[in-house]
Structure formats: C-alpha cells, structure tokens
Amino acid sequence: MIPLLKNSKNQLITGEGRYRSLLKMGCSYVACLTIENLPPEVLRAYRIADNQLTRSTEFDYSTLKNEFKFLFDYKILGTDIGFTALQVDQIYNYKN
Template identity: 30%
Template sequence: MTLKIEYLPLGKLLRYAKNSRTHSDEQVDQLVNSIREFGFTNPVLIDEKNELIAGHGRLAAAEILELAEVPAIRLKNLSEKQKKAYRIADNKLALNAGWDMQLLAEEVRELMDDDFDIDLLGFHETEIDEMLAVETPPDESDDAPPVVQIKYLSIDKDRIPATDTEIALLLDVYRQYHDAHGTHEGFVKHLADGRQ
C-alpha cells in the first residue's frame, strides 16, 4: 500500500461524530505550540469521504492557527469496523509505550542547557521535576573522583541550582508531606513557613 500526502482545506475535513478521544483546551494549546515550532509534521488520517480516522486534536489546533490546509493521508479500503477499531487503537497504542527515564532526563537537560522552551515537550512542571531527579549512574570505568552534578529546580521562569543530595532531601520532605496530608496542595506554603 502506497501512502500519499494530500493537502486539504480545513472545511473539507469531517469530524467523526463518535470520536471517543477527548482533547482538553490545554492539550490543544500544546498542539498549537508544537505546530508553530515544528510545523504540521503529523498528517491527519481520513477515509474516502474525508472523515477523520485520526487527528481530531491536530485539526482543532489547525483551526485555532487558521491554517488554510492541512496534510492528510487517505486510508482506502478499510471496512467500517476497521476504521472504528483503528480510531481507538491509534490513540491507545501510543499510551502503552513507556520512557527510559534516564535517557529522557539527559535529553531534557540538554535542551534546557540550550535554553530550548521545554514547555513544547508536553510535560507538566511536576513531571519535568521528577524526571530531572533521575540520577545518572556513574561510569564504573572512570577512576576520576566523583563530581557533584548541579541540577535545576524550575519555578516559573527561574532555575534554582540544586545538588543531587538537595534534590533527594527535597523529594523526601515532599513525600513525607504527601503521606501525612494525602495531597501535594499546600506543600510550598509548608516549605515557606518552615513547618514540620
């Protein structure tokens, strides 16, 4: 099967009425920002009647950006059952993937060092903080003395330097607070007040 990219006006694309995948305003905004930064790199998938099989969120982002047309790949010869199943599988299969947290943290650190806007990655700040808390194992073949690596905590636009030990201490205090209160809300006030 040869796939061909077509460029279609937004008005010719039809949303699937029973699309079960939801897109929050926040997630659509993330898609808008991604398209602005990287371009429309992931074509929507349509059937013979221009009805969406995949790409409802990307279409919503394209409408916000007022794009004249979007790239589309027409999937021909799928039965109605196959279209229905693929709409679900396309979304669910991606959710089943995982991350190598150490490699991901290294990539994110490199982007941060280059002052790249990591908000474009789609992670929440708490996820980034947890990710950056992943320690890189020492290179056992290296006989050099251990080096203290400085990591950064991000608060708004500020980056606060912290050692691995300081981050571990902060995470320990956070976990104790969360275990005691059953929530993360109020943790920053707890820190600022210096309460136990």
C-alpha cells in the same frame, strides 16, 4: 518521526498530540499519510488502539532526562511537548 494519519477530508485520525506539539514548536510542515477507503468503524477502532498502544509505552528515564537537558538549551521545555510540570520535575530528579 511517525507521520500523522488523516482522511481524505484532512481530518486527523491519529497524531493529535504530536500535531499540537509540533505547532507549539513552530513547525510549519507536518508529515501526514492519507488513509482512504476504510469504514468509519475501522478508523474509530484504530484511533483507540493507537492511543492505547502509545499510553503503554515506557520511557527510558535516564535517556529522557538527557534529552530534556539538551532541548532546554534550545528553549524547548518538557511542558512544551506534552509533559506536566510535575512529570518534568520527576524526570529531572531521576537517579540512575
């Protein structure tokens, strides 16, 4: 798992979506790294860059479909981890 990044005041720098997903799944512990001594403008730029990089990531839909099926057995739905119902349907209907 990629740890969340926070500042010395325990404010998240990156990982808001991961944090919310973990809370929804009932996790009581979340790995975090504390970033100190960086100017606010660098942290803000890093936050934007981190979000942009994760947006451009492509999934292997065949693998994702198998993972969704596995998670479903544990009552974890795609909508619990950040996907819309439409996206979940598209992934379940994906043909190799």
